[in-house]
Amino acid sequence: MNKENKKVHTPLFTTFKRFDMPKWQGILIRVGAIAISIIISLIIAMIVCQGKPIDIAKFFFEGATIRPWKLFLDAAILLGFGMAILPAFKMRYWNMGANGQVLVGSLVSIIIMFYLKDFGMKSGFNNFLLLVFMFAGSLLASIIWAVIPAIFKTFFGTNETLFTLMMNYIASALVAYVNYVLAKGAKESPGVINMDTQTGWLHSPINEYFIPIVVIILVAVFIHIYMTKTKHGYEAIVLGDSINTARYVGMNTKKIMIRTLILSGAICGIIGFLFTSVINHSINTTTCGSLGFTAVLIAWLSNFNPLIMALVSFALAFLTLGTSKITASYQLGSNNLSSVIIGLIFFSILISEFFIRYKVKINIKRKEKEEPQKVEKVEPQEIETVKEEVK
């Protein structure tokens, strides 16, 4: 073919997948990205707060570290949410419903706590029994909430992303309704349940947050072993990688999917129970905030590695507490600064991931050949001449 006449569509950027990047270089890029985003965050904070950078930094670290137990608790809860979605995500089952799953778990244990408060005394065996009931109820409710979309996916091929998202809304509507009933319509929320008797409250040794932190660390260790060492975890990973291969080697794909979602739901149930019995003793529609979605980001950013997930969770909790202190100190009134900064940091990490995985080549040299973005600007007459040339 006549080379001159050949129309070559050269896009401005071409991306290639890269395989050759050494590990240290990848880490360096990530660290650099975070450093840059922190500097930008600091500048934004300075502008917004009209304060000295040294003060802002001081408030930031003070806010993050003044209550270390709270810091560890926040990190642990984030990690817990991450662990809840991890097995499903490894199976390429996009569970967006961790929020709803935790919420129903917490809700059921709230109901048990409320209606059985006379059964359980403040301490002693009966209170322990009540806690067991609450735990079992939470576990069961969360598992049911997680398994419903899985059943629909395995048997009817529904899309799990939308389904689990919808289940979140249902869960939060249920919470609103139960709160209305428990408060006997007087207020929007019944507030803290069993404030006076503290029945159904789980008291931790050392610190009030000790038990949740330890439990979630144990959960994380368990999930790590489950996914990397056990046959069940192996099956889930194979299923995620290639469902046809799983079928061809004789795996029961339906069973594996539902079993994995039971595990996901169970972890949500544990978190829900901790919310009710230790952390909040109350429930409202925003109890989970957007933790379920943040956990998705954490899991992705950490490449599903539990240890990195723990570090990222910790960093995120640190950031959140630090920025809320800045917000409070400068009386900004809302917590939006924190959202902006966290968003910035996530954004820069995502961009760095792109550059770690792909090499970008900019095609500027081929000016003489037609470029698609140029065509848009070409005048009609010019297009005519181009066509003639082609012929």
Place this chain on the structure above:
Amino acid sequence: MEEKRIVIELKNISKSFKGIQANKNINLKLYEGEILSILGENGSGKTTLMNMLSGIYQPEEGEIFINGELANIHSPKDSFDYGIGMVHQHFKLVDVFSAYENIVLGIKGNIRNAYGEIQNICDKYGFELDLKKRIHEMSVSEKQTVEIVKVLYRNAKILILDEPTAVLTPQEIDKLFNVMRKMREDNKSIIIITHKLNEVMAISDRVSILRKGEYITSLNTKDTNPKELTEYMVGKKVDLKLERLRIQATAPTLEIRGLHVLKDDKTVAIDDLDFYLRGGQILGVAGIAGCGQKEMCEAIVGLRNYEGSITHFGKSIKGYSPEKIKEIGISMSFIPEDRLGLGLAPNLSITDNLLLKTYRQNKGPFVDRKSARDYANDLIERYGVVTPSTETPVKNLSGGNIQKILVGREIGLKPNVIITAYPVRGLDINSSYMIYDILNEEKAKNTAILFIGEDLDVLMTFCDKIMVLCHGKNMGIVHTKNTNKEEIGLMMTGAKNLTEEKPGKFGIAEDSNLSSKEWEELKKEDVTPNE
């Protein structure tokens, strides 16, 4: 033909994908008002060539002339502008739209009169089509009609039909051919891609033959015959240094009678199939792609429901789980077009992939990766797999190495029946021979082997017997030493059916493990297929 105008002329067209030559120096002419068949085996480059005409691919070398002018086809739209319309093998329609909506989809300008115009086209060529019907409610044949009307409505002068008959019933094929003849009368040019000889003979004016990406020749249909075409299509015997081991075969290991299997879309995949496998014998399966091979394999290893009986050493294995079938020593490896999708998990390491079939064997909840890693090292060494380590994801390996791992894993299970489909698909000669050697070693151990292949030369030299499938039906089972490629080719295309010539002779072992009475009893149990 001389008086006719040339509408398309291809000169020295070449195209390769990742170093594999799909088309090499192809020259082709299409005249106005003719039906040209393009004939060739699987992978002979027919579809690639047509995709260059329809703007999906661009040729690397060579020129395309349309109506005598050098044409630049860079996109399907360019192709439309030249009056070329292609009906792909896989329809490109919007399921929830009606036929009418699909036909006018993407047309710029006035479509106010479109409904009537489309109706006129249908009447003119004799299409039976309800324009208001939605695609998802349509049969395959109706969908195809929509595709054809779609290109006609866009004023296509040249139609390319990619294996249009593969999905149709004989009656629907007749209807399609009638429509095609009407279009020819209307001075349209049609290219039909097919590998069925009887259709070539029935519909086309001329036929062009491709083999392994190369253009062989063009013939006038009336001057040729199926035998000649088959010779051109499969080529002369290639001298392969493949060895056919001579081993005393054992009594039947696997016997299959009256097998009926459905495809996913509930159409018939395998129709009343009888055959058996003996230890120490390789039974080749020849047949064009998609004539039931995959469904047959899946039925045998318990992945698909079926009617009929399958016995293993005289014991019915119907209703066994895939796990159980694996345990009794039946192994299946199926290399699909993408090479990875069935049997291997691309992102997992070699070790993890080797574990796929054995991870359940050890006791306890944990996967035993340590011994798997030793096994991986052993396999890498034995078969010369080129890999940085045992923990490399298999997708990063080359095709040959991937297949060695798959075949090696299956053989590591020490099966007594190996079912292997396209084990050398996409491999170079050396890697292919490696796989053949491995299979021959297994044959020497008295393993029964079912070898589903694409290359007739290989089947002829490598297998002891060949079973030929055409549309899920057994066309006959022949000893390779008593047959030739032409005969196999005729059977593959359905032009020759030995089972009709000599009924009851094929696929029933004389020294069956079961008496005919026992077979009858098995048959009775079949009334309700297992879930």
